[in-house]
Amino acid sequence: MAASEEDGGGSGSPEEKENGKKRSLGALATAWLAFYNIAMTAGWLVLAIAMARFYMQKGTHKGLYRSIQKTLKFFQTFALLEVVHCAVGIVRTSVLVTGVQVSSRIFMVWFITHSIKQIQNEESVILFLVVWTVTEITRYSFYTFSLLNHLPYFIKWARYNFFIILYPVGVAGELLTIYAALPYVKKTGMFSLRLPNKYNVSFDYYYFLIIIMLSYIPCVISFSGCYLRNQQPDIQK
């Protein structure tokens, strides 16, 4: 879902002002967040390099997903911690906003690309993987530098401007991937529960995915509004 640029990883969200989080963080919390953000920056850098190397060596994107999937799953799943950061209060972002954004990433990784193997070599997968990688490296390094009180102008500029290209491209990649997965979901009936059963409920993953795709529309509209608004404070600088 709409997950590219924002959420409460180290800190910050579309709604949050940069200085908010620095106000009264203890030394331990600061140290942990610094470690977390540095580790995540490193992780996504490793992913970026692995993806570049694969493509340079093999000349094709086929098999690229398989080669990096373990690293991707590890670092993207680890991001669940960001929800905890918000819940505990060391990051001043709404738990709900962060939860939605991390969930949409988890959903793409585990419930689409991991579970529906036939679409792993689609170009759209590479599309969103590249977007996610650039986004996350920018985001986590932004948080790291902010925490260390030394924010290079380029990183700040990147954080607020990359999304203009990255966000629509990322959304396109994700939507195209889900769309490509639909026939396989329909054929296998995966993750679905039919009637009759003793719980008197049913679930059709195929139609669920279609609803997910449709719900990108309101999400994209509302998130774009937030991201664009965040641009304002920078005009003076």
Place this chain on the structure above:
Amino acid sequence: MKHYEVEILDAKTREKLCFLDKVEPNATIAEIKTLFTKSHPQWYPARQSLRLDPKGKSLKDEDVLQNLPVGTTATLYFRDLGAQISWVTVFLTEYAGPLLIYLLFYFRVPFIYGPKYDFTSSRHSVVHLACICHSFHYVKRLLETLFVHRFSHGTMPLRNIFKNCTYYWGFAAWMAYYINHPLYTPPAYGEDQVKLALIIFLFCQLGNFSIHIALRNLRPAGSKTRKIPYPTKNPFTWLFLLVSCPNYTYEVGSWIGFTIMTQCLPVALFSLVGFVQMTIWAKGKHRSYLKEFRDYPALRSPIVPFLL
């Protein structure tokens, strides 16, 4: 008797919106709101929030001008609460929906289950019983809205009706779809399960109704007074000994009964979501009681005896 002057400023822009002179010292905020509406008809009293401080709490309609910490020229700040809708309207709409929607599924109206099932009837007796219980529940709610409840607030923001109706109507359709489905599976433990469920359901419906009556009797017609509710001669109200909001306790109980009766997961989820929401409300109400009354009984929990 010295008259007051009241100026009303916009809380955000500080723009002078209205100047009232020769206001009686014993004028209430409600009366001032009525005067304000004369100059700004689009802001009817229900959508006005007047306060002494732009960021402060809203003044109550019953507050009297001369009792407020103001000089003879009072400055009040106005905030628009947005379009308002009466509580009664919201309740009637949100309850009428489930009543009708469930029946559409029960009678298997066309375009829901497939042509060969149109207007057919389920062969399971529990399905008929469930329809009676569900319909009874919402008829009860509608009648209580019209004849029993005494509302503290007249209105709520208009957007609430969309939110609330989506919730009630959506869940009603979701539940009704499965319970009345041709492939519905009746409860695993058969008649015994249904009998037990019905007893729980009826007991809790009676309990819930008893509490609503008790709360109504606490408050005379037209007043907004708040008093501590106590158990009455009706045994169902004895739950007040243990709980601040037994109406919510009984409501959750009714839905648990309905879940057991229908053995339907969507009903269980609806009960769970309702329980979470009612717990939030009960905790809030419990906190207000504790704040307002020094002698509030210590044994009481918000919604679940001893636990929550």
